Amino acid sequence: MRVAEWLESGGRHVWRPYCQMKTARPPLPVARTSGSRIELQDGRTLVDGIASWWTACHGYNHPHIAAAITDQLARAPHVMFGGLAHEPAYVLAQRLAALLPGDLNHVFFAESGSVSVEIAMKMAVQYWINRGVRGKTKFVSFLGGYHGDTLATMSVCDPDEGMHTLFKGVMAAQHIVPLPEDDEGEAALDRFLAEHAGEVAAIMVEPLVQGAGGMRMHRPEVLQRLRRLADKNDVLLIFDEIFTGFGRTGTMFAMQQADVVPDIVTLSKALTGGTLPLSAAIATTRVFETFWSDDPNAALMHGPTYMANPLACAAANASLDLFRTGTWRFQVAQIAAQLRAELEPCRAMPEVVDVRVLGAIGVVEMSRAVDSSSLSERFAEDGVWIRPFGRIVYLTPAFTIAPDELTMLTSAIVRFLGRRAVCAR
Numbered sequence: 001m002r003v004a005e006w007l008e009s010g011g012r013h014v015w016r017p018y019c020q021m022k023t024a025r026p027p028l029p030v031a032r033t034s035g036s037r038i039e040l041q042d043g044r045t046l047v048d049g050i051a052s053w054w055t056a057c058h059g060y061n062h063p064h065i066a067a068a069i070t071d072q073l074a075r076a077p078h079v080m081f082g083g084l085a086h087e088p089a090y091v092l093a094q095r096l097a098a099l100l101p102g103d104l105n106h107v108f109f110a111e112s113g114s115v116s117v118e119i120a121m122k123m124a125v126q127y128w129i130n131r132g133v134r135g136k137t138k139f140v141s142f143l144g145g146y147h148g149d150t151l152a153t154m155s156v157c158d159p160d161e162g163m164h165t166l167f168k169g170v171m172a173a174q175h176i177v178p179l180p181e182d183d184e185g186e187a188a189l190d191r192f193l194a195e196h197a198g199e200v201a202a203i204m205v206e207p208l209v210q211g212a213g214g215m216r217m218h219r220p221e222v223l224q225r226l227r228r229l230a231d232k233n234d235v236l237l238i239f240d241e242i243f244t245g246f247g248r249t250g251t252m253f254a255m256q257q258a259d260v261v262p263d264i265v266t267l268s269k270a271l272t273g274g275t276l277p278l279s280a281a282i283a284t285t286r287v288f289e290t291f292w293s294d295d296p297n298a299a300l301m302h303g304p305t306y307m308a309n310p311l312a313c314a315a316a317n318a319s320l321d322l323f324r325t326g327t328w329r330f331q332v333a334q335i336a337a338q339l340r341a342e343l344e345p346c347r348a349m350p351e352v353v354d355v356r357v358l359g360a361i362g363v364v365e366m367s368r369a370v371d372s373s374s375l376s377e378r379f380a381e382d383g384v385w386i387r388p389f390g391r392i393v394y395l396t397p398a399f400t401i402a403p404d405e406l407t408m409l410t411s412a413i414v415r416f417l418g419r420r421a422v423c424a425r
């Protein structure tokens with residue numbers, strides 16, 4: 001079918017994400033991908049600055065991952081996980097437990113980030129129920145945070161800065177508070193928890209970088225403060241590493257920079273190297289043991305249809321093989337240095353309020369929201385794929401991006417932000 005045909009006729013039926021479809025530009029039709037490049041149907045090639053929402057950490061179409069998926073496809077593309085087992089999932093669970101610090105040993109698979117966060121929330125609430133403690137059903141999460149788009153995960157996102165303001169009052173009420181960045185903040189949260197711990201199941205945070213809520217970064221000591229507060233006030237600690245996991249911040253997991261182990265961690269995004277949907281909520285032995293019982297009601301009653309999909313698990317195992325080489329560490333360090341140097345000129349631009357970098361994440365924060373749809377289209381005219389949101393223009397490229405490709409991305413940002421007023425009036 002010709003592009004114009006499928007794009008136009010299908011476009012009357014596809015409901016696009018995060019998009020006012022009436023006024024948005026049409027999406028760019030993609031023909032194929034390779035490495036850090038997206039080839040469009042009209043023959044243009046874009047250098048990708050986003051790695052498809054941070055998933056394709058090894059670049060697109062990595063032959064090792066592709067071969068693992070093809071091999072698994074011939075064996076068993078999918079079997080239900082209830083009552084049946086398969087090697088890719090059991091091997092992956094073992095490998096994730098070995099990679100994660102501490103005794104984060106018990107892996108529950110799902111198929112999307114949001115669902116793994118919901119499962120972590122259910123685990124936390126049921127942990128207390130199984131221990132015979134009633135009433136601990138709420139969560140403490142943080143301003144600027146983002147944990148997903150489903151109703152329960154929306155309830156722990158920033159209620160004002162996030163994308164869910166319209167739904168205020170519909171979702172469960174949680175306690176969304178400032179991150180404890182200093183002693184004063186820690187003392188304030190301590191006082192809050194002392195008062196509310198009887199109703200709080202867990203604290204939930206994105207460690208080191210609050211991603212989709214605004215790419216805000218905090219110091220590792222914040223995580224140490226949270227661990228202290230959780231222990232002192234008898235609440236669980238959940239790290240949502242869906243964005244930060246798998247090398248993005250310079251360590252395999254962000255939590256390793258703080259030397260802090262949560263009670264539950266969620267993983268997704270780069271888990272399969274950007275090929276297939278897969279996520280996991282992984283609990284420590286302390287949490288898992290409260291579900292290990294002769295009482296059937298103490299079991300975790302959850303089981304998404306496509307959980308632990310064998311193709312996705314085979315892809316994740318292949319992605320972990322690539323991480324085992326260790327090359328990613330140098331790649332991420334080099335990307336960080338290059339982002340720092342090449343985005344620095346933005347700091348002097350009139351509408352820019354901050355430039356920040358951590359690992360393979362480069363952020364230019366504007367004073368006001370930008371028109372994401374038209375900006376990304378203009379970037380595409382420059383040969384790069386960059387999709388700003390809110391006040392944030394950011395890069396999260398594949399770790400395998402070549403230095404000259406990265407320069408194409410940073411120089412497009414510098415050129416563009418320097419050339420004209422991009423913020424909405």
Ligand SMILES: Cc1ncc(COP(=O)(O)O)c(C=O)c1O
Pocket residue numbers: 112113114115117146147148149206211212240241242243268269
């Ligand atoms: C930290 C974090 N948690 C949860 C999610 C939700 O993941 P998904 O979009 O796969 O449901 C995201 C997605 O951006 C995320 O960055």
